[in-house]
Amino acid sequence: MLKSILTVGGWTMGSRLLGFLRDMLIAASLGAGPIADAFFIALKLPNLFRRLFGEGAFNAAFVPAFASTLAGNGAAQARALAERMSTLMTLWLTLLTVLGMVFMPQVLHVLAPGFTDEPVRFGLAVEMTRITFPYLVFICLTALISGVLNGLDRFAAAAGAPVLFNILSMAALFALAPYTATPGHALAWGVTVSGAAQLLLVWVAAARAGMPLRIVSLPRITPEVRLVLRRMGPGLIGAGVTQLNLAVDLVIASLLPAGAVSYLYYADRIGQLPLGVIGAAVGTAMLPLLAKQLRGGQALSAHRTMNRALELSLALALPAAAAQSVLAWPIISALFLRGAFGELEAAATAAALTVYALGLPAFILVKAFVPGFFARGDTATPVKISLVVVVLNLALNLVLTRYLAHVGIALATGLSAWVNVAILAVMLRRRGQWRPDRRLRRRVPRLLIATLAMAAVLVALRLMLPDPVGSTARLVVLAVYVVAGLVTYFGLAQAIGALHLGEIRRRGRG
Template sequence: MLKGILTVGGWTMASRVLGFLRDMLIAASLGAGPIADAFFIALKLPNLFRRLFGEGAFNAAFVPAFASTLTLDGRAQARALAERMSTLMTLWLTLLAALGMVFMPQVLHVLAPGFTDEPIRFGLAVEMTRITFPYLVFICLTALISGVLNGLDRFAAAAGAPVLFNLLSMAALFALTPFVATPGHALAWGITLSGVAQLLLVWIAAARAGMPLRIVSRPRLTPAVRLVLRRMGPGLVGAGVTQLNLAVDVIIASLLPAGAVSYLYYADRIGQLPLGVIGAAIGTAMLPLLVKQLRGGKPLSAHRTMNRALELSLALALPAAAAQAVLAWPIISALFMRGAFGELEAAATSAALTVYALGLPAFILVKAYVPGFFARGDTATPVKVSIVIVVLNLALNLILTRYIAHVGIALATGLSAWVNVIALAWILRRRNQWRPDRRLRRRLPRLLLATLAMTAVLVALRMAIPEPVGSTARLVALGVYVAAGLATYFGLAQVLGALSLGDLRRRR
């Protein structure tokens, strides 16, 4: 599992670094005005559907079924299952994309109701979202083939595909801007083109792994296909609770003054670095392994796998959250404060990042707990939990935004995530499907102590170092903070026995 986590995490880190470069260019070009708000809606809508239908519901249902078929019935039957599912997904997603493009104004009336009072911003959002919506088809099929690769214990191509998303987005911003209405339109075209490129990459990787997939002319609803489809329904909510909460956030943010959508986007992008590198990597590598251990009659191995995943999640999530909370202003000002993105925008975004950081450990722990349900074929229980979470998030949004505007959205999301993770852990514990082992109980207080020490060092440095002036000086100061935080945390964690770097080296 650790090897898979390192592979996925490494490629995700590369993608996130490129993503920061892309966002720096977007901030300098678009700032946080109407064009930026419209583009971020155009980016969020297909990504929401992608995470629900592609990564969320589909992975929750398909990866366990594919891994079980591969283990019990062999590669031929597993490939047949993947081809039938790819055909059904192609038909369904193409229809969904076509309807979405036709009825995009009506869709945005629901998902961005605050834009309707501003015809220019609403018109830009409709145009850009129509350009990006076909991305949904390509990226969901990419998620399907990525599930095949993960089931084969091949993680590199699927984890590296998002690198193309960032590269092509930046290339489109430079190459297409002179030929389209706004830089936002150029970015929208880059997103759709990146979907084609990512699909091509994972298909070639699957073919090289001996699993070339093709579209079958008459897909059969075999028992395995029906099982995947049945599990996809509850998986839409169960695995996609975070995305549903983000959709609520977008709706509420659209009702706030111009710029709120952009502030939350930039803050969320910083939070997505540890969430993607840690949370997504752990969830991706953990699910097929848990399925194989449980199907192979090794419940104790599955128990150890889950505890080690939780231990690694906490070891990386706790310091990441503390550092983001303390360093919100240095991070945002160093990365984004240039061009059209000024001090006012940086202050509003850093306030949202500070609050987002409070919920970061919960976002990551959800990624570690949910596979404990999916590996057992249980996609219904997370649905029951997530219904409560979505309602709670909506209620908190409506209350908190009245007092702290867009920061209230970030706070509501974080509080809801903590309720979600506590509920999932309690249910697994009550069913005797998970309990914290002695190693996890012993190391958690030591991880907390190392995190507190790192936080104290960062606070002291912030008080000692004068506010830097200029982009280069801000980046240098941020580098000093990061280096000091890393040295303090990992050094003390090693001394306290909270982490063993030797274990990591031996398991690479």
């Protein structure tokens, strides 16, 4: 599992770093004004549906079924299942995309009601979202084929596909901006083209792995297909609840003054680095492994897998959260403070990042706990938990934004995530499907000690070092903070037995 996590995490890290470069270019070109707000809505809307119909509910139901079919019935049956599901998904998503493009003004009246009072911003959002919406079909099919690759224990291509998103988005900004109405329109075209490129990449990887998929003209609803669809039902509701949570944030952010959508986007992008590298990697690697272990009656191995995943999640999430909270201003100013993105925008974004960081460990732990349900075919329990969380998030949003504006949205999201983690953990433990083993109980307090020591060092450095002037100086000082934090945390964690870096290296190569 660790080798798979490192593979997924390494590619995701590369993608996120390219994403930072892309966002730096977007911030310098668009700032945090109406065009930026419109583009981020255009980017967020197909991604809401992607997480609903692609990565979320579908993968939770499909990956265990594919892995079980592959292990029990062979590659031919597994391929047939994947082809039938890809055909059904193509038909459904194409219909959804056409309807979405036709009725986009009505959709945005619901999801971004604050834009309707500003005709220019609303019109830009409608135009750009119509351009990006076909991305939904491409990226959901990419998620399906990625699930096939994960079921075959091939993680590199699926994890590396998002690199194309960042590269092609930047290329579109440079190449198409002179010919489009705004740089935001150029970026929107880059999003859609990148979806087609990602789909091609994973299809070729699957073909090379002996699993070339094709669209079936008339897919048969076999028992395996019905099982996936039946398991998708609760998952769709659960994913829908999660996306409703994000939609609530979007609706409320659109009602705040111009720029709020952009501040939250830039802050969330920073938080997405550890969430994507750690959380997504852990969840992606755990699900097929847990499904195979449980199918093989290896309950003790499944128990160890979950505990080691939680241990690794906390070992990386805790210092990442502390560093983002302490270094919010140095991070935001170094990455984005240039061009159209001024000090006011940087300060507002840094405030959101400080609060987002408090919930970061929770976001990552959710990714580690949820496979414990999905691998057992239980997609209903996370749904019920998500319903509680979305109601809580809505209530907190309504209260906190009155006093904290866009920062209140970030705080509500983090608090809701911690409640989600607590309920997931309690449910698994009550069922006897997880309990913290002795190694996890011994190492977590030591990880906290190393994290607090690192935070103290970073605070002391911030007080000692002057605030730099100029982009290069800010990047150099940020690099100093990063090196100091890494040396302090990993050095102390190794010394007090919170981590054993040699063990991680050995297992990563294994």
